[in-house]
Amino acid sequence: MNRELQDLIARAEERFLADGDLKLLESYVASIPERLATYRILRDRELTMVQAVADGASEALPGVAEADLKKALQGLLLVVRYCAMGILTDDENLLKQRLLGWLEQVSGPDTKKANEVIYKLFNQQVRQHLSEGQMNLLQPFITTAQVTLIY
Protein backbone atom coordinates (compact mmCIF):
# COMPACT_ATOMS: atom_id res chain seq x y z
CA MET A 1 0.00 0.00 0.00
CA ASN A 2 1.23 3.50 -0.69
CA ARG A 3 3.44 5.05 1.99
CA GLU A 4 1.14 7.96 2.87
CA LEU A 5 -1.79 5.62 3.54
CA GLN A 6 0.42 3.29 5.56
CA ASP A 7 1.58 6.22 7.69
CA LEU A 8 -2.00 7.33 8.30
CA ILE A 9 -3.02 3.84 9.40
CA ALA A 10 0.00 3.57 11.70
CA ARG A 11 -1.01 6.82 13.42
CA ALA A 12 -4.56 5.72 14.25
CA GLU A 13 -4.11 6.32 17.97
CA GLU A 14 -2.73 9.82 17.50
CA ARG A 15 -5.61 11.51 15.74
CA PHE A 16 -8.64 11.15 13.52
CA LEU A 17 -8.00 11.55 9.82
CA ALA A 18 -8.45 15.10 8.52
CA ASP A 19 -10.55 15.75 5.41
CA GLY A 20 -7.41 15.92 3.27
CA ASP A 21 -6.33 12.48 4.55
CA LEU A 22 -9.74 11.02 3.81
CA LYS A 23 -9.61 12.44 0.28
CA LEU A 24 -6.35 10.54 -0.24
CA LEU A 25 -8.06 7.36 0.92
CA GLU A 26 -11.15 8.07 -1.20
CA SER A 27 -9.06 8.61 -4.28
CA TYR A 28 -7.30 5.28 -3.71
CA VAL A 29 -10.60 3.46 -3.14
CA ALA A 30 -12.08 5.06 -6.27
CA SER A 31 -9.12 3.87 -8.32
CA ILE A 32 -9.38 0.25 -7.15
CA PRO A 33 -11.69 -1.00 -9.97
CA GLU A 34 -9.23 0.31 -12.60
CA ARG A 35 -6.31 -1.12 -10.64
CA LEU A 36 -8.03 -4.53 -10.42
CA ALA A 37 -8.82 -4.50 -14.13
CA THR A 38 -5.19 -3.63 -15.00
CA TYR A 39 -3.93 -6.34 -12.66
CA ARG A 40 -6.21 -8.93 -14.28
CA ILE A 41 -5.05 -8.00 -17.78
CA LEU A 42 -1.38 -8.20 -16.82
CA ARG A 43 -1.98 -11.52 -15.03
CA ASP A 44 -4.06 -13.13 -17.77
CA ARG A 45 -2.07 -11.85 -20.75
CA GLU A 46 1.41 -12.07 -19.26
CA LEU A 47 2.36 -15.03 -21.45
CA THR A 48 0.83 -13.61 -24.63
CA MET A 49 2.50 -10.23 -24.26
CA VAL A 50 5.91 -11.49 -23.17
CA GLN A 51 5.91 -14.24 -25.83
CA ALA A 52 5.30 -11.57 -28.49
CA VAL A 53 8.21 -9.60 -27.01
CA ALA A 54 10.39 -12.74 -27.05
CA ASP A 55 9.58 -13.44 -30.71
CA GLY A 56 10.26 -9.84 -31.73
CA ALA A 57 13.47 -9.67 -29.70
CA SER A 58 14.85 -12.93 -31.14
CA GLU A 59 14.41 -11.45 -34.62
CA ALA A 60 15.74 -8.00 -33.75
CA LEU A 61 18.76 -9.24 -31.82
CA PRO A 62 20.34 -12.08 -33.78
CA GLY A 63 23.77 -11.30 -32.28
CA VAL A 64 22.69 -11.59 -28.65
CA ALA A 65 23.18 -15.01 -27.07
CA GLU A 66 19.98 -16.88 -26.28
CA ALA A 67 21.02 -17.16 -22.62
CA ASP A 68 21.25 -13.36 -22.32
CA LEU A 69 17.92 -12.94 -24.04
CA LYS A 70 16.31 -15.46 -21.72
CA LYS A 71 17.78 -13.67 -18.72
CA ALA A 72 16.39 -10.35 -19.93
CA LEU A 73 12.96 -11.90 -20.59
CA GLN A 74 12.91 -13.50 -17.17
CA GLY A 75 13.68 -10.04 -15.79
CA LEU A 76 10.76 -8.61 -17.76
CA LEU A 77 8.44 -11.29 -16.35
CA LEU A 78 9.48 -10.30 -12.84
CA VAL A 79 9.05 -6.61 -13.63
CA VAL A 80 5.52 -7.24 -14.96
CA ARG A 81 4.58 -9.15 -11.81
CA TYR A 82 5.98 -6.48 -9.48
CA CYS A 83 4.32 -3.76 -11.57
CA ALA A 84 0.98 -5.58 -11.29
CA MET A 85 1.30 -5.85 -7.53
CA GLY A 86 2.53 -2.25 -7.27
CA ILE A 87 -0.48 -1.03 -9.27
CA LEU A 88 -2.89 -3.04 -7.14
CA THR A 89 -1.48 -1.70 -3.88
CA ASP A 90 -0.56 1.76 -5.23
CA ASP A 91 3.03 1.21 -4.18
CA GLU A 92 5.59 2.61 -6.59
CA ASN A 93 8.44 1.68 -4.28
CA LEU A 94 7.71 -2.03 -4.41
CA LEU A 95 9.37 -2.49 -7.79
CA LYS A 96 12.29 -0.20 -7.02
CA GLN A 97 13.10 -1.47 -3.56
CA ARG A 98 12.47 -5.16 -3.99
CA LEU A 99 13.43 -5.97 -7.55
CA LEU A 100 15.27 -3.44 -9.68
CA GLY A 101 18.46 -3.38 -7.62
CA TRP A 102 18.67 -7.15 -7.93
CA LEU A 103 17.98 -7.16 -11.69
CA GLU A 104 20.55 -4.43 -12.24
CA GLN A 105 23.20 -6.55 -10.55
CA VAL A 106 22.26 -9.74 -12.39
CA SER A 107 22.34 -8.00 -15.77
CA GLY A 108 25.47 -8.15 -17.88
CA PRO A 109 26.30 -5.65 -20.68
CA ASP A 110 24.48 -7.82 -23.24
CA THR A 111 21.36 -7.98 -21.06
CA LYS A 112 21.31 -4.18 -21.08
CA LYS A 113 21.40 -4.17 -24.89
CA ALA A 114 18.62 -6.78 -24.96
CA ASN A 115 16.56 -4.77 -22.45
CA GLU A 116 16.60 -1.77 -24.76
CA VAL A 117 14.77 -3.74 -27.45
CA ILE A 118 12.66 -5.75 -25.04
CA TYR A 119 11.16 -2.72 -23.28
CA LYS A 120 10.47 -1.02 -26.62
CA LEU A 121 8.55 -4.12 -27.74
CA PHE A 122 6.83 -4.47 -24.40
CA ASN A 123 5.60 -0.88 -24.54
CA GLN A 124 4.08 -1.65 -27.96
CA GLN A 125 2.40 -4.73 -26.50
CA VAL A 126 0.85 -3.00 -23.50
CA ARG A 127 -0.53 -0.24 -25.71
CA GLN A 128 -2.44 -2.93 -27.57
CA HIS A 129 -3.85 -4.50 -24.41
CA LEU A 130 -4.43 -1.64 -21.97
CA SER A 131 -6.74 1.38 -22.08
CA GLU A 132 -5.32 4.87 -21.65
CA GLY A 133 -6.28 4.97 -17.95
CA GLN A 134 -4.65 1.60 -17.37
CA MET A 135 -1.53 2.73 -19.25
CA ASN A 136 -1.33 5.73 -16.91
CA LEU A 137 -1.19 3.35 -13.97
CA LEU A 138 1.50 1.16 -15.53
CA GLN A 139 3.71 3.75 -17.21
CA PRO A 140 5.49 5.17 -14.11
CA PHE A 141 6.59 1.64 -13.15
CA ILE A 142 7.84 0.77 -16.62
CA THR A 143 9.69 4.08 -16.91
CA THR A 144 11.44 3.41 -13.59
CA ALA A 145 12.41 -0.07 -14.79
CA GLN A 146 13.74 1.29 -18.09
CA VAL A 147 15.75 4.02 -16.38
CA THR A 148 17.36 1.48 -14.05
CA LEU A 149 17.94 -1.36 -16.48
CA ILE A 150 18.85 0.46 -19.68
CA TYR A 151 20.29 3.92 -19.07
Place this chain on the structure above:
Amino acid sequence: MISVAELIQGDRVPGNYFDYPSYVRGELEMGLLENRRGDRLLAVPDTLISALYEALAKETGQAARLVLFNCGKWWGKSFYTRFTEWLTEYYGMPVAEMEMQLFGLCLQECWRTHGWGRFELDMAHQERGFLVVKTRNSPYAKPLPKMNQPSCYLEAGVLASFFSRLAGRELTAVQIACESMGADRNEFVLGLPERLKPASAGVEEGLDREAIWSRLLG
Protein backbone atom coordinates in the same frame (compact mmCIF):
# COMPACT_ATOMS: atom_id res chain seq x y z
CA MET B 1 12.58 -19.75 -30.66
CA ILE B 2 12.31 -18.95 -26.96
CA SER B 3 9.32 -20.31 -25.10
CA VAL B 4 8.37 -17.87 -22.36
CA ALA B 5 6.25 -20.53 -20.64
CA GLU B 6 9.46 -22.49 -20.07
CA LEU B 7 11.02 -19.52 -18.27
CA ILE B 8 8.30 -19.81 -15.63
CA GLN B 9 8.79 -22.58 -13.06
CA GLY B 10 5.30 -23.75 -12.15
CA ASP B 11 3.72 -20.38 -11.56
CA ARG B 12 6.91 -18.82 -10.25
CA VAL B 13 9.60 -16.67 -11.84
CA PRO B 14 12.74 -16.92 -9.71
CA GLY B 15 14.18 -13.58 -8.62
CA ASN B 16 16.19 -12.82 -5.50
CA TYR B 17 15.86 -15.78 -3.12
CA PHE B 18 17.23 -13.75 -0.21
CA ASP B 19 14.96 -10.71 -0.68
CA TYR B 20 14.51 -9.79 3.00
CA PRO B 21 10.69 -9.42 3.20
CA SER B 22 10.21 -12.74 1.37
CA TYR B 23 13.01 -14.59 3.11
CA VAL B 24 12.58 -13.77 6.79
CA ARG B 25 9.32 -14.86 8.35
CA GLY B 26 8.35 -14.68 11.94
CA GLU B 27 5.69 -15.74 14.41
CA LEU B 28 5.90 -13.15 17.15
CA GLU B 29 3.54 -15.06 19.42
CA MET B 30 5.56 -18.25 19.14
CA GLY B 31 8.85 -16.35 19.31
CA LEU B 32 9.92 -18.05 16.09
CA LEU B 33 11.95 -16.77 13.18
CA GLU B 34 12.04 -18.85 10.03
CA ASN B 35 13.29 -18.50 6.51
CA ARG B 36 11.02 -18.88 3.47
CA ARG B 37 11.64 -22.62 3.44
CA GLY B 38 10.59 -23.04 7.06
CA ASP B 39 14.14 -23.52 8.42
CA ARG B 40 14.61 -21.98 11.86
CA LEU B 41 16.60 -18.75 12.13
CA LEU B 42 18.33 -17.66 15.30
CA ALA B 43 18.72 -14.02 16.33
CA VAL B 44 22.02 -13.55 18.14
CA PRO B 45 22.55 -10.39 20.20
CA ASP B 46 25.93 -8.59 20.18
CA THR B 47 26.21 -9.30 23.90
CA LEU B 48 26.23 -13.04 23.26
CA ILE B 49 29.02 -12.74 20.70
CA SER B 50 31.05 -10.55 23.08
CA ALA B 51 30.46 -13.02 25.90
CA LEU B 52 31.50 -15.90 23.67
CA TYR B 53 34.77 -14.17 22.79
CA GLU B 54 35.49 -13.29 26.40
CA ALA B 55 34.62 -16.70 27.82
CA LEU B 56 36.72 -18.49 25.20
CA ALA B 57 39.67 -16.19 25.84
CA LYS B 58 39.43 -16.86 29.59
CA GLU B 59 38.94 -20.61 29.28
CA THR B 60 41.31 -21.41 26.46
CA GLY B 61 43.69 -18.44 26.22
CA GLN B 62 45.70 -18.44 22.98
CA ALA B 63 43.75 -21.48 21.74
CA ALA B 64 40.58 -19.36 21.46
CA ARG B 65 41.42 -18.38 17.89
CA LEU B 66 41.74 -22.03 16.87
CA VAL B 67 38.49 -22.93 18.65
CA LEU B 68 36.65 -20.13 16.83
CA PHE B 69 38.22 -21.03 13.49
CA ASN B 70 37.18 -24.68 13.89
CA CYS B 71 33.66 -23.70 15.00
CA GLY B 72 33.53 -21.53 11.87
CA LYS B 73 34.60 -24.50 9.77
CA TRP B 74 31.75 -26.62 11.13
CA TRP B 75 29.35 -23.79 10.53
CA GLY B 76 30.68 -23.22 7.01
CA LYS B 77 30.26 -26.91 6.18
CA SER B 78 26.55 -26.92 7.13
CA PHE B 79 26.05 -23.48 5.64
CA TYR B 80 27.40 -24.62 2.27
CA THR B 81 25.09 -27.65 2.28
CA ARG B 82 22.02 -25.55 3.10
CA PHE B 83 22.95 -22.72 0.77
CA THR B 84 23.39 -25.01 -2.23
CA GLU B 85 20.16 -26.85 -1.39
CA TRP B 86 18.25 -23.55 -1.26
CA LEU B 87 19.63 -22.34 -4.56
CA THR B 88 19.20 -25.66 -6.36
CA GLU B 89 15.58 -25.88 -5.26
CA TYR B 90 14.75 -22.24 -5.99
CA TYR B 91 16.52 -21.76 -9.33
CA GLY B 92 15.80 -25.31 -10.50
CA MET B 93 19.39 -26.13 -11.39
CA PRO B 94 22.42 -27.59 -9.62
CA VAL B 95 24.90 -25.05 -8.30
CA ALA B 96 27.57 -26.42 -10.67
CA GLU B 97 25.46 -25.19 -13.61
CA MET B 98 24.84 -21.72 -12.17
CA GLU B 99 26.67 -18.69 -13.50
CA MET B 100 29.37 -17.58 -11.06
CA GLN B 101 27.91 -14.06 -11.15
CA LEU B 102 24.51 -15.27 -9.91
CA PHE B 103 26.11 -17.52 -7.30
CA GLY B 104 28.22 -14.61 -5.99
CA LEU B 105 25.22 -12.28 -5.89
CA CYS B 106 23.16 -14.83 -3.98
CA LEU B 107 25.96 -15.21 -1.45
CA GLN B 108 26.16 -11.43 -1.11
CA GLU B 109 22.39 -11.14 -0.58
CA CYS B 110 22.36 -14.12 1.78
CA TRP B 111 25.09 -12.51 3.90
CA ARG B 112 23.24 -9.21 4.11
CA THR B 113 19.80 -10.69 4.77
CA HIS B 114 21.17 -12.79 7.65
CA GLY B 115 22.59 -9.61 9.19
CA TRP B 116 26.24 -10.56 8.69
CA GLY B 117 27.09 -7.27 6.96
CA ARG B 118 28.05 -6.48 3.38
CA PHE B 119 29.86 -9.19 1.45
CA GLU B 120 32.02 -8.76 -1.61
CA LEU B 121 33.74 -11.51 -3.56
CA ASP B 122 36.81 -10.24 -5.38
CA MET B 123 38.19 -12.52 -8.07
CA ALA B 124 40.97 -10.15 -9.23
CA HIS B 125 43.72 -12.51 -8.02
CA GLN B 126 42.01 -15.74 -9.01
CA GLU B 127 44.66 -16.55 -11.61
CA ARG B 128 47.33 -16.38 -8.92
CA GLY B 129 45.30 -18.85 -6.86
CA PHE B 130 43.74 -16.41 -4.41
CA LEU B 131 40.12 -15.54 -3.78
CA VAL B 132 39.40 -12.44 -1.76
CA VAL B 133 36.35 -11.86 0.41
CA LYS B 134 35.68 -8.42 1.84
CA THR B 135 33.02 -7.90 4.51
CA ARG B 136 31.82 -4.66 6.03
CA ASN B 137 29.75 -3.94 9.17
CA SER B 138 30.47 -7.43 10.43
CA PRO B 139 28.64 -8.31 13.66
CA TYR B 140 31.58 -10.61 14.44
CA ALA B 141 34.14 -7.81 14.21
CA LYS B 142 32.10 -5.19 16.08
CA PRO B 143 32.16 -6.85 19.53
CA LEU B 144 35.89 -7.57 19.37
CA PRO B 145 38.06 -5.63 21.79
CA LYS B 146 40.72 -3.40 20.18
CA MET B 147 43.13 -5.99 18.73
CA ASN B 148 46.64 -5.80 17.38
CA GLN B 149 45.95 -8.30 14.62
CA PRO B 150 42.90 -9.32 12.54
CA SER B 151 40.75 -11.52 14.75
CA CYS B 152 37.54 -12.62 12.97
CA TYR B 153 38.50 -16.27 13.29
CA LEU B 154 34.90 -17.48 13.22
CA GLU B 155 34.24 -15.82 9.84
CA ALA B 156 37.61 -17.00 8.52
CA GLY B 157 36.62 -20.58 9.41
CA VAL B 158 33.21 -20.23 7.75
CA LEU B 159 34.78 -18.89 4.55
CA ALA B 160 37.58 -21.49 4.47
CA SER B 161 35.10 -24.33 4.81
CA PHE B 162 32.48 -22.88 2.44
CA PHE B 163 34.95 -22.20 -0.39
CA SER B 164 36.79 -25.51 0.16
CA ARG B 165 33.54 -27.28 -0.60
CA LEU B 166 32.86 -25.05 -3.57
CA ALA B 167 36.34 -25.54 -5.01
CA GLY B 168 36.54 -29.24 -4.14
CA ARG B 169 40.00 -28.65 -2.56
CA GLU B 170 41.08 -27.92 0.98
CA LEU B 171 41.50 -24.14 1.23
CA THR B 172 42.27 -21.95 4.16
CA ALA B 173 41.47 -18.30 4.89
CA VAL B 174 43.75 -15.65 6.34
CA GLN B 175 42.35 -12.33 7.44
CA ILE B 176 44.60 -9.42 6.53
CA ALA B 177 42.44 -6.41 7.48
CA CYS B 178 39.96 -6.08 10.32
CA GLU B 179 37.31 -3.54 11.30
CA SER B 180 38.31 -4.07 14.94
CA MET B 181 41.68 -2.48 14.05
CA GLY B 182 40.06 0.56 12.46
CA ALA B 183 40.10 -0.74 8.86
CA ASP B 184 37.11 0.14 6.66
CA ARG B 185 36.54 -3.56 5.95
CA ASN B 186 37.52 -7.07 6.86
CA GLU B 187 39.58 -8.69 4.15
CA PHE B 188 40.11 -12.43 3.90
CA VAL B 189 42.44 -14.12 1.43
CA LEU B 190 41.51 -17.68 0.52
CA GLY B 191 43.80 -20.18 -1.12
CA LEU B 192 45.79 -23.38 -0.64
CA PRO B 193 47.35 -23.48 2.86
CA GLU B 194 50.88 -23.71 1.41
CA ARG B 195 50.37 -20.62 -0.78
CA LEU B 196 48.98 -18.63 2.14
CA LYS B 197 51.89 -19.23 4.52
CA PRO B 198 53.49 -15.83 3.71
CA ALA B 199 50.16 -14.16 4.56
CA SER B 200 49.88 -15.92 7.94
CA ALA B 201 53.48 -15.03 8.72
CA GLY B 202 52.85 -11.40 7.70
CA VAL B 203 49.84 -11.20 10.03
CA GLU B 204 51.92 -12.59 12.92
CA GLU B 205 54.61 -9.98 12.20
CA GLY B 206 51.99 -7.25 12.32
CA LEU B 207 52.25 -6.24 8.64
CA ASP B 208 49.43 -4.28 7.06
CA ARG B 209 47.34 -5.55 4.14
CA GLU B 210 49.39 -3.81 1.45
CA ALA B 211 52.63 -5.34 2.74
CA ILE B 212 51.00 -8.78 2.96
CA TRP B 213 49.72 -8.48 -0.60
CA SER B 214 53.20 -7.56 -1.87
CA ARG B 215 54.52 -10.71 -0.24
CA LEU B 216 51.77 -12.86 -1.73
CA LEU B 217 52.08 -11.45 -5.24
CA GLY B 218 55.79 -10.69 -5.22
